[in-house]
Amino acid sequence: MxxxxxxxxxxxxxxxxxxxxxxxxxxxxxxxxxxxxxxxxxxxxxxxxxxxxxxxxxxxxxxxxxxxxxxxxxxxxxxxxxxxxxxxxxxxxxxxxAPPPGSAGAVTVACVDGEWHALPARLLAEVLRHRGHRVDFLGAHVPTPHLIAHLHQTAPAVLALSSSLPTRLPAAHTAITAVQAIGIPVLVGGAAFGADGRHARLLGADAWAPDARAAADVLGRGLPRPSPGAARLTVDDLPHLGDQEYTLVMRDRRGLVRDTLTALEERLPAMRAYTGAQRERTAEDIAHIVDFLAAALYTDDDRLFTDFLLWTGDVLEARRVPARYLDPALAAMTEHLKDFPRTLALLARGRAALRARDTRPPVPGPASHHER
Incomplete structure (x- = not known):
């Protein structure tokens, strides 16, 4: 040089x-x-x-x-x-x-149904515009039926689909298979698909990129169109879903959150003095745990659940709440879900991961959990 x-x-x-x-x-x-x-x-x-x-x-x-x-x-x-x-x-x-569009193909950029973090997708859309693509940016939270109707009308060369939250992976899977069924390839990106793209491969995406620049490079080389046809069945990609545990846990989500909250109040007497707002925030935290548990069941990926629990533990301790407070919630879920063997195994691995991290000293932070 x-x-x-x-x-x-x-x-x-x-x-x-x-x-x-x-x-x-x-x-x-x-x-x-x-x-x-x-x-x-x-x-x-x-x-x-x-x-x-x-x-x-x-x-x-x-x-x-x-x-x-x-x-x-x-x-x-x-x-x-x-x-x-x-x-x-x-x-x-x-x-x-951006310069006028060149010969690069038209790209639709959208966020998965239920995904509200649109900034990564927006950054990709702007990078693509400056590389000569015609870009149709749809923004956050695009329901799959509306996405398919739009793609029928516009017929882009590629759909770039973004998701930051692993809890949206089931919705991403639905979108990927439906879009491929109309003959449009799907490039996916965002934290939901894993730092190594493992969830992109699992869900059958045509391509994955770790960041906007890599995504633009992939699109610059072009993606072949899949053959139009009937959408794949979910169990074709994910045969482990045949046990119905994901479906049953999601169907009982509200009851699971409610019963876990009730069990926590019995196990942690201090919770009985919580204000309505504190109790609501705790219920939201439990709901997040359930959603990540369900996503791990969908993908059959232990790391998705344990990584979330460890991250949550770090966030709690930054707010001066010991991460060990998560274990009673997992114990309550274990009792509620005793008839689901794959779910019980996930919960056991999550509890083991939290016990291992609890040997670390608390991380000092400026605010309590219920001041978030």
Whole structure:
């Protein structure tokens, strides 16, 4: 590499680092004009649009999530930062417009039914526009029947489907098989599909990418169209679902949450003094556990459930709530679901993972669990 190239790369990284610092300061303060100025300054100084999207905005958004998980950023401030980033991206379309579409194929970008985290999909849509694709961005939470009707009308070359939450994997599976049945290939991405893409392969997606740049590279090479035909049955891809445990757990979801909450109040007397708001938040936490348990049953992936429990334990301890408080909830679910062997095995592995992590000292944090 020449000295000129090295200097240029170093200058670019310095420019992007300066933009990241300025954008972080702006979104931390909820200052949208300052956030816009930070991004526009980087563009005006010569930073490539794709680099600003991914090395500045996406990087700061990742830091926002990390700060929330560590208890140093409130939910409201996290939502505000995301909203600022969305508006800054929209403003970039006027400040640094994408070139006219080239020969690259048309791509529809959408979030899975029930997936409200649209920023990763929006970042991909903008990267694709700047690489010459015609992009149809549908945003968050696109119900599969409406998605199929739209694709019949628009006939894109590819659907890029995004999901951040593993609990949306059953809905993603439905969308993947339905879209392929009308002859359109599906590229998937987002944290829901695993850092290694294992859930993308499991659900039969045509391609997977770990990030927006890799997704754009995949789409730039093109994807072959699947042969149109009848949608596959779920058990064709996931024969373990033949035991019906996923279906039965989801059917009893409300009762499972209710009974687990009641059992927790018996096991943890301090809960009897909870306010209505505290009790509601606890019920929401239990519902999240049930949803991840169901997703692990759907995919037959222990790690999906245990990783969620360990992450939840870290979040709780950042708010000065011991992670061991999760175990009574799992014990109550074990009693409720005693007739489901695969579910019991998952719960046992989750409890074992939590016992292993409980040997670590608590992580200090500024707020209690019920101040979230």
């Amino acid at each position: 020449s000295e000129t190239t090295t200097t240029s790369a170093t200058d670019d990284e310095t420019l992007l680092a300066r933009a990241r610092a300025a954008l972080w300061q702006a979104v931390s303060a909820g200052d949208e004009p300052a956030a816009t100025r930070a991004v526009f300054a980087a563009l005006d100084d010569g930073a490539a649009t794709e680099h600003v999207l991914l090395e500045v905005i996406a990087a700061v958004q990742n830091r926002v999530g990390e700060e929330w998980a560590a208890g140093r950023l409130t939910v409201a401030r996290e939502h505000a930062a995301t909203a600022i980033h969305e508006r800054v991206i929209a403003a970039m379309a006027h400040h640094a417009p």
